[in-house]
Amino acid sequence: GENVEQHPSTLSVQEGDSAVIKCTYSDSASNYFPWYKQELGKRPQLIIDIRSNVGEKKDQRIAVTLNKTAKHFSLHITETQPEDSAVYFCAARVHNAGNMLTFGGGTRLMVKP
Amino acid sequence: NAGVTQTPKFQVLKTGQSMTLQCAQDMNHEYMSWYRQDPGMGLRLIHYSVGAGITDQGEVPNGYNVSRSTTEDFPLRLLSAAPSQTSVYFCASRNPTGRDEQYFGPGTRLTVT
Numbered sequence: 001g002e003n004v005e006q007h008p009s010t011l012s013v014q015e016g017d018s019a020v021i022k023c024t025y026s027d028s029a030s031n032y033f034p035w036y037k038q039e040l041g042k043r044p045q046l047i048i049d050i051r052s053n054v055g056e057k058k059d060q061r062i063a064v065t066l067n068k069t070a071k072h073f074s075l076h077i078t079e080t081q082p083e084d085s086a087v088y089f090c091a092a093r094v095h096n097a098g099n100m101l102t103f104g105g106g107t108r109l110m111v112k113p
Numbered sequence: 114n115a116g117v118t119q120t121p122k123f124q125v126l127k128t129g130q131s132m133t134l135q136c137a138q139d140m141n142h143e144y145m146s147w148y149r150q151d152p153g154m155g156l157r158l159i160h161y162s163v164g165a166g167i168t169d170q171g172e173v174p175n176g177y178n179v180s181r182s183t184t185e186d187f188p189l190r191l192l193s194a195a196p197s198q199t200s201v202y203f204c205a206s207r208n209p210t211g212r213d214e215q216y217f218g219p220g221t222r223l224t225v226t
Contacts, residue, residue, distance in 0.1 A: 001172070006155070032213050043203060043217040044156070051213070089155055099163075099207070100146050100171065101215060103155035 002027040004092050006104025013080050014112050021107045023090035024072040030092040033066060033073045034101070038087045047088075048075070080111045114139050117218035119204050125224045126194040134189040134221050136204030142216070144207040145187040149173065149200040150220075156203060162187055163209070194225045 003026040013019050025033075031052040036044035050057045050064045050073065057064050061080075066073040077084055087108050091101040120135045138145065146161035158171030162181040176198060178190040187206075191198060204218040 004155075034213070034215070043219050045217075046214050049213060093213075099144060099209060100158050100161050101156075102158070102172075103148075105155045106153070 002030060002092055002094050002102040004090060004102050004104040006090050006107055008107060009105065010108045010110070012110045012112065015080060015082060017080055019075075019077045019080055019084070019109055019111075021075045021088055021090070021109070022072060023074070023092075023104050024070075025092040025102075026071065027092070027094050028068075028071065029094045032093040033064070034091050034093075035062075035064060035075045036089045036091065038089065038106075040086075044089060077109075080109075082111050082113050085109055085111045116140065117204055117206050117216050119202075119218035119221050121221060122219065123222050125226065126191075127226055128194060128196060130194050131190070131192050132194065134191075134202055134204075134223070136187045136189065136218060137185050138187075138204075138206040138216070138218075139185065140206065140208065140216070141184060142206035142208045143184065144209050145181065146171070146205050146215075147177070147179065147187070147189045148203045148205065149198075150203060151200050159189065159202075191223075194223075196225045199223060199225045 006023045034049035037047045038044045063076045087106045090104040117138045147159040148156035160179040162168045202221045205215045207215045
């Protein structure tokens with residue numbers, strides 16, 4: 001089955017700096033790659049996603065890039081703010097197998113004011 | 114729309130007890146799934162359903178049963194709780210013909226002593 005690895009597990013940045021979180025996946029049949037933000041005690045919330053026919057997608061301060069050949073994708077957050085502090089999860093979905101998500105282990109992002 | 118709802122929010126069980134975690138959605142989504150999230154880890158798929166009457170196992174199905182008699186409801190049953198099942202459980206749903214986004218419920222925090 002699909003395996004998703006995420007790095008780093010923790011990331012501390014100064015307010016205003018950029019943050020980059022990287023994920024790799026194993027199944028070349030995966031075609032959908034969402035990123036979720038989870039605040040303490042809350043449910044995961046989708047912040048951005050990308051399909052395999054697109055190399056990059058941007059939404060204000062966040063962007064995701066996908067390299068299908070290398071089977072990795074990254075989340076980029078620019079001009080970080082304290083409210084960006086949370087745990088971020090990447091995920092991948094294979095077209096078959098019920099179309100369910102396989103998640104990475106998560107990255108705890110801390111933005112220091 | 115209420116979206117995806119889960120009950121209870123918190124539950125404490127003794128080893129060997131049984132219980133059912135409830136999940137319901139009012140968006141007419143065909144796909145529903147159950148994930149567990151252990152401290153400091155990503156979400157792992159327990160069971161999923163692609164429609165009423167159809168269920169299948171995910172990555173960590175042992176110790177859990179599911180059924181899907183209606184489109185709206187997807188209960189998760191623990192037949193004989195074990196301390197290893199202490200976790201936060203999230204239910205999710207998705208419309209396979211619509212947006213890619215998977216919608217998560219608020220979660221159930223389960224402690225087995």
